[in-house]
Amino acid sequence: MVVKNIAVLFSGSGSNLQAILEKVHGKIFKGIKINVALLICNNPDAKGIERAKKFGLDTVVINHKDYASREEFDKAVVDEINKYSIDLTILAGFMRILTPIFTDNIKAINLHPSILPLFKGAHAITDSYHSDMQIGGVSVHWVSSELDAGEIIAQKTFARKTKTLQEWEKKIHKIEHKLLPKTIIKILTKDKNA
Numbered sequence: 001m002v003v004k005n006i007a008v009l010f011s012g013s014g015s016n017l018q019a020i021l022e023k024v025h026g027k028i029f030k031g032i033k034i035n036v037a038l039l040i041c042n043n044p045d046a047k048g049i050e051r052a053k054k055f056g057l058d059t060v061v062i063n064h065k066d067y068a069s070r071e072e073f074d075k076a077v078v079d080e081i082n083k084y085s086i087d088l089t090i091l092a093g094f095m096r097i098l099t100p101i102f103t104d105n106i107k108a109i110n111l112h113p114s115i116l117p118l119f120k121g122a123h124a125i126t127d128s129y130h131s132d133m134q135i136g137g138v139s140v141h142w143v144s145s146e147l148d149a150g151e152i153i154a155q156k157t158f159a160r161k162t163k164t165l166q167e168w169e170k171k172i173h174k175i176e177h178k179l180l181p182k183t184i185i186k187i188l189t190k191d192k193n194a
Ligand code: GRF
Pocket: 010, 011, 012, 013, 014, 015, 016, 017, 048, 092, 093, 094, 111, 112, 113, 173, 176
């Protein structure tokens, strides 16, 4: 059986990591088994580390605070990923700006909580909520050297029926938990080079 290995990078709560572990990890799609082979987190206190433990998975903590520059941190992350035979790296709430040390060397996708190219950056949920847009949404895109600007792979939108920021955020996460696993499966069962 063909096995494809993914690495998941996260920084905080890890609800999207959990969705990947529940819906993708160890499962077979079109005869291809997708395996979460590596977890990396830059925050030693991230809740996602505990979530992963419940699935029997350990997380490699690479704390950005231990590195003098973004490049040195990225090199440590790239070196870790390269220890394994990783077919695709997933940024699932990985809240670090990446340099070309990472983006030139790692084939990765990123989850972003807005309809890109609108509302790039770390405050996409609140920025989109406070805008006059009548729709919100979620994007998955290839990671490139420009922040939140790589080619868009998948998007899902919703209508602004929700009244509170909390409801808006909840709706985004609900969509994320479906869209990211679905996109990973699609890429790994379609792209022969993935
Ligand atoms: C998600 O909204 C993701 O789009 C953004 O960070 C959040 C991570 O949530 N980049 P979680 O850690 O997966 O719960």
